[in-house]
Amino acid sequence: xxxxxxxxxxxxxxxxxxxxxxxxxxxxxxxxxxxxxxxxxxxxxxxxxxxxxxxxxxxxxxxxxxxxxxxxxxxxxxxxxxxxxxxxxxxxxxxxxxxxxxxxxxxxxxxxx
Amino acid sequence: xxxxxxxxxxxxxxxxxxxxxxxxxxxxxxxxxxxxxxxxxxxxxxxxxxxxxxxxxxxxxxxxxxxxxxxxxxxxxxxxxxxxxxxxxxxxxxxxxxxxxxxxxxxx
Numbered sequence: 001x002x003x004x005x006x007x008x009x010x011x012x013x014x015x016x017x018x019x020x021x022x023x024x025x026x027x028x029x030x031x032x033x034x035x036x037x038x039x040x041x042x043x044x045x046x047x048x049x050x051x052x053x054x055x056x057x058x059x060x061x062x063x064x065x066x067x068x069x070x071x072x073x074x075x076x077x078x079x080x081x082x083x084x085x086x087x088x089x090x091x092x093x094x095x096x097x098x099x100x101x102x103x104x105x106x107x108x109x110x111x112x113x
Numbered sequence: 114x115x116x117x118x119x120x121x122x123x124x125x126x127x128x129x130x131x132x133x134x135x136x137x138x139x140x141x142x143x144x145x146x147x148x149x150x151x152x153x154x155x156x157x158x159x160x161x162x163x164x165x166x167x168x169x170x171x172x173x174x175x176x177x178x179x180x181x182x183x184x185x186x187x188x189x190x191x192x193x194x195x196x197x198x199x200x201x202x203x204x205x206x207x208x209x210x211x212x213x214x215x216x217x218x219x220x221x
Contacts, residue, residue, distance in 0.1 A: 033209060042117075042200050042211035043157065056207030090156060099145040099204050104156035 004093050004105035012111045013081050021076045021108045023091030031055070032074040033102060034066060035090040043090055049074055086112045116140055117203050119212035127220055130191050134215045136201030137183045146177055146184050147202040151214065157200055160186075191219050 005024045013019050025032050031050045035043035045058035049068035063079040072093070078085060088109050092102035119136045126132050138144075146163035161168065163175040163184050174187040184201055198214040 035211075040213075042213045044211070045209045048207075048209070056209075058208065099206060101147060101159045101162060102149075102157075102202075102209070104158070106156055 004091060004103055006089075006091050006105035006108050008108060009106065010109045010111075012113060014113050015081055015083060017081050018077065018079045019081060019110065021078075021089050021091075021110070023074045023076070023093075023105060025072045025074070025091075025093035026103050029093035029095045029103070030072050031094045031096065031100070032068055032072065033092045033094070034074070034076045035092065036060075036085075037088045037090055037107070039087075046076065081112050083112050086110060114139055115213075117201060117210045117212040119199075119201055119215045121213060121215060123216040123218050125218045125220060126191060128191060128193060130219075131187065131189050132191055132217065133185055133187045134199055134201075134217075135183050135185050136212050136215075138203045138210075139182065140203065140205070140210075141179075141182060142205055144203050144205045146175075147204070148173075148175055148184075148186050149200040149202060149211075151198045151200055153198075157211075160199070188217075191217075193219050193221065195219050 033048040034046040037043045047057040048055045052068045065077045068074045088107045090107045092104045094100040148160040149157040150160045151157040167176045172189045176185045196219045200214045201212045203210045
């Protein structure tokens with residue numbers, strides 16, 4: 001069984017740039033959720049995709065957008081990067097929706113200079 | 114008020130002790146609850162789901178009190194390897210809320 005994989009592991013960007021983070025879900029999982037985790041905080045829910053449709057969204061501005069593909073992999077796109085976007089971005093997959101246990105990838109650490 | 118609140122700790126207890134954490138939630142809509150464990154600079158890992166009737170997994174016991182809107186995690190006979198941050202999670206059909214986590218440190 002293949003677990004959740006994320007790429008890249010680390011990324012450095014400057015303010016105003018755009019970034020795309022990628023996630024492959026665990027085999028058999030059709031739901032992907034994205035989270036932002038700042039140091040010392042719990043993961044903050046960005047949004048979730050179920051069968052290629054956005055299925056719920058947290059309190060993040062529209063410059064945070066996403067996609068899910070037919071193979072259930074997913075992308076998180078962030079436009080107009082701000083310094084406060086520096087964080088660990090976690091992807092998690094599950095089968096059947098947000099009320100199911102989440103299985104996390106190792107995350108992408110994004111630094112904004 | 115945060116939707117999910119946890120005591121940040123740190124809890125510093127000796128090996129073999131019993132330790133308990135609570136987590137309160139404010140949204141009483143239909144929901145599911147979980148406890149996750151996160152080691153330093155690692156991803157969260159599911160510890161256990163929390164069921165209405167309470168559930169146990171080895172040394173770990175989870176309880177849900179819907180009337181008072183809190184969930185709890187009890188760890189018996191704590192081990193050094195239990196040192197981690199414990200995150201409680203509230204989720205509904207369209208939203209997932211993590212608490213900020215409770216840091217636990219087990220000393221020899």
